[in-house]
């Protein structure tokens with residue numbers, strides 16, 4: 001399918017992913033319409049300015065909670081394809097504002113589909129579902145036993161251990177109101193295919209990052225602080241749970257994946273999008289420091305005397321039946337040889353230029369956590385998907401972004 005002269009409507013166009021997607025589609029010749037909430041301050045969304053497309057996206061003001069406004073937007077855009085990316089997407093906010101999260105992500109999603117249905121258009125509609133839907137993924141017998149001791153049960157019980165890499169058939173064990181809201185959104189999408197024959201397709205995107213990623217997400221939290229440390233604007237790196245493992249992709253790989261799903265995805269179906277690797281938050285910090293110019297010799301916890309020599313040594317051996325790039329430290333953590341706890345208080349990173357403190361901040365820990373995510377992307381690969389970027393490409397783009405003083409927060 002050629003995108004040339006196709007009408008595309010993107011909800012969440014001023015967000016991180018929405019703006020990259022809009023730029024990509026404009027470059028392909030599409031007419032891109034973007035749904036945007038009315039801004040009281042009249043300021044131009046930074047992401048659209050940074051992508052250089054502010055004058056090229058046709059912005060339509062409408063709120064996901066306003067059905068009439070959405071119906072007007074559909075009339076105006078007459079979309080061949082809709083990408084529904086707008087959401088309350090920050091997991092910690094969903095813990096403090098669950099109802100707001102449900103309103104925007106579930107009711108808002110239902111409203112959008114209703115607007116399309118009542119208007120009788122027949123676009124392909126792609127939904128930004130999330131790997132968060134999988135939630136409590138079991139990666140080893142040890143972890144299973146720990147989880148069972150903590151919660152009393154694991155429901156549904158795993159049919160295999162490890163449950164990674166995660167395929168589309170994995171159980172959904174949501175660990176946040178955000179995850180529940182995305183499951184709900186996804187199921188409305190799928191149901192509208194079965195009930196009304198609408199061409200709805202679900203992407204379950206694993207974490208995707210790059211220059212301009214929201215400042216509150218961990219990859220920006222890390223790279224922002226690393227650059228601040230480099231320029232003497234801070235004397236430590238503050239962080240929450242460094243044991244979490246994520247499948248981090250470059251935003252452009254996922255943007256291409258969204259387009260592929262619109263072109264070739266099967267209506268009513270669900271597709272993972274990710275990189276088929278998994279790395280820890282701790283490694284993200286160490287690799288960022290390394291790319292910013294420090295040579296890392298060892299790490300040592302501030303309390304409890306846990307030491308790892310050469311933690312960033314590259315290990316591309318097979319784990320969970322997949323060969324992927326990780327650090328020596330990632331492997332040790334995945335094999336339960338080492339775990340960081342809040343009682344460790346933090347980690348000293350020993351480098352060629354002295355010790356850097358990485359301090360654990362109790363306020364950044366979540367009431368319930370997704371321990372590990374790693375996508376099995378074989379289903380979308382059959383449509384032609386390929387994750388082109390390495391983890392270090394993402395880190396490089398983010399460090400370059402924070403090199404500019406005006407982007408550091």
Ligand SMILES: C[C@H]1O[C@H](OP(=O)(O)OP(=O)(O)OC[C@H]2O[C@@H](n3cnc4c(=O)[nH]c(N)nc43)[C@H](O)[C@@H]2O)[C@@H](O)[C@@H](O)C1=O
Pocket residue numbers: 088089090091129130131132205206207208216217218219221238239240241242244245246281364365366369370
């Ligand atoms: C696919 C999915 O991806 C994103 O959700 P997320 O995985 O929650 O992303 P995040 O970057 O906020 O956290 C990743 C991990 O990092 C840990 N972590 C440690 N220390 C800090 C910290 O200081 N800040 C944050 N934010 N996280 C921290 C934190 O505990 C968690 O385990 C959203 O785009 C979501 O919309 C989405 O759909």
